[in-house]
Amino acid sequence: MVGSKVTLDKIPRLDTTNSSVDIDLIGIAKNNNETRSAAVAFMSYNTMDNLLKPDFFNTSNDTIKTMMSTVISATLPKTTNTKLTKPVNFTLKHIREFDPNGSLSCVYWNISEWIVDGCSVLKTNSSYTVCSCVHLSTFALIMQTSRPSESDSLLDLLNLVCVIVGLVFFSLALLTFAFCQWSPGVNNVARINLCISLLLAHLLFLLTQQFLSLIKPHQVLCAVISGVLHFLFLSGFVWMFIEAVLLFICVKNLSQISSKKREVLSSGFLCVIGYTVPLVVVAVSVGLLPEGYGSEHCWIKMDKGFIWSFLGPVCVILALNMILFINIIISLNSTLKNLNAEVSQMKQTKIMTVKTLAQFVILGCSWILGFFTNGRKELEILFLILNSQQGTFIFLVYCVLNNEVRQQFRKFFRCLCCVKQH
Missing domain, CATH: 2.60.220.50 (Chondroitinase Ac; Chain A, domain 3)
Known part of the structure; x- marks a missing residue:
């Protein structure tokens, strides 16, 4: 007054x-x-x-x-x-x-x-x-x-079906990695943890979207879920990078067969790296901008550039992976010219290089595609399919296309049929 x-x-x-x-x-x-x-x-x-x-x-x-x-x-x-x-x-x-x-x-x-x-x-x-x-x-x-159009409802249904299919194949891939016998030179630590991270991330995201109306009123719970999703998806990328590093070491060792020299990274050390790095990124993100978590879909908020707390590390990992793959290809060509290496080992390494490179393209580049969809339905559908079928891709490439695993599958199904007949 x-x-x-x-x-x-x-x-x-x-x-x-x-x-x-x-x-x-x-x-x-x-x-x-x-x-x-x-x-x-x-x-x-x-x-x-x-x-x-x-x-x-x-x-x-x-x-x-x-x-x-x-x-x-x-x-x-x-x-x-x-x-x-x-x-x-x-x-x-x-x-x-x-x-x-x-x-x-x-x-x-x-x-x-x-x-x-x-x-x-x-x-x-x-x-x-x-x-x-x-x-x-x-x-x-x-x-x-x-208001959401009818096509958005169809997109939600497609997303539900695709994610469920992807989760089934993630589970099959994990069972295969855990119970099948692999060659002594095959290290599945990175692949197993990659599957675990992505399986949990896709499962949590699916459950969150299905019960979003119940979760959204609890803003703290929504923010916690988005932070956990941030950690799990980043962990998947870190494990993809670790797999590329292990492949690089394997190729490097091909040129050192005569001296029997080997570089080995223990599984415990790899697990510390694979889960500590994303945990540090999430902790720093929470410290800098805690309100950046908990969007309308319980994911990272797009405003204030906070999405780069996820996209930034992803772009760095993809760039490092690309550098590693270029070095791997150069090293393989050099080894083929200068070394009369064991044919089977060289062939196995080349196959693993192709598979890991394909995994890098499917698992990594789909997120870059998602960043440029800008509401275009065609790109959204393509991103949805590529991103949800990561488990399907891993199962097909590393399990179905592996001759040793296929033989063990045949043996398992024959035993199963014999049990049913008796």
């Missing part, structure tokens, strides 16, 4: 937890000739949107309406002449994730509905919006987004 002897040039901004208001109260007081005084009351209602719902905002378009701010109210009590000298600016903090494709409206409550008359969006970003209004009332910020 200001009186006739006010000495201020400008009224300070009035703040609540999630909103603030700039009002020319001194100018309003000067317009009150008799009292030369004016007062403003500014209130914020934390749960009023449960009563004054965004669906009361009537628009010509059939859109999804979301309340993006707390409901606020501003009045001029004990003020005879309430005419505003300047538009009033309200700064409203977003209480939900901002959708860049959505349409924001500054609205006020008029008897039984939200309307926009006299209010407009002055400026906005991912964190807050400034509304300018030429009158006082009860205000809010509402975002309109397009």
Whole structure:
């Protein structure tokens, strides 16, 4: 409240937890000739949107309406002449994730509905919006987004089916790696942990999306799930890099057969690297921007560039893998020319190089493709199929196309048939 002897040039901004208001109260007081005084009351209602719902905002378009701010109210009590000298600016903090494709409206409550008359969006970003209004009332910020089309429902069904198929083949691949007999030179540690990481990541993501309506109200749980997904997917990429390193060491050892020299990395050391690196990345990300976790789909939020906490390490790993594969190919060609190596070992190494390179393309590049979909349905479907069928690819390449494993499969099925007959 200001009186006739006010000495201020400008009224300070009035703040609540999630909103603030700039009002020319001194100018309003000067317009009150008799009292030369004016007062403003500014209130914020934390749960009023449960009563004054965004669906009361009537628009010509059939859109999804979301309340993006707390409901606020501003009045001029004990003020005879309430005419505003300047538009009033309200700064409203977003209480939900901002959708860049959505349409924001500054609205006020008029008897039984939200309307926009006299209010407009002055400026906005991912964190807050400034509304300018030429009158006082009860205000809010509402975002309109397009409703999911029928094709999106089909995309969700396709995603469900593809992820389930991928999980089945991840499980089959893990059983094969664990129970089949492999050649002495084959190291499946990286492949097993890669399958475990991706299996858990895809399973958690599938369960989260199926029960999203139950999980989303619990923001802390949603943020924890997105952090765990961040860790598991990053762990998969780290294990893919470790497999490339093991292949590089194997190729390097081909040129040292005569001296019988071997470089061996223990399984325990590999596990420490494979799970510590992604854990450190997630811990640093949480420390820098803890609110970056917990999007509408319980994944990493896209605003403030936080998605690069995932894409950055992925791009680094893909670049290092590419460098390793170039060195592997050069080393293989050099060994073929200068060394009369054991034919079977050389052949096995070449096959493993081709398989690991194909794995790098399928597992790694699908995420890069997902980054450039930009809402294009064809690319989204391609990304969905490639990303969900990683388990299928690993099972086909490392199990079905392995002659030793196929022989063990045949032996197992013959024994199974004999048991059924008896």
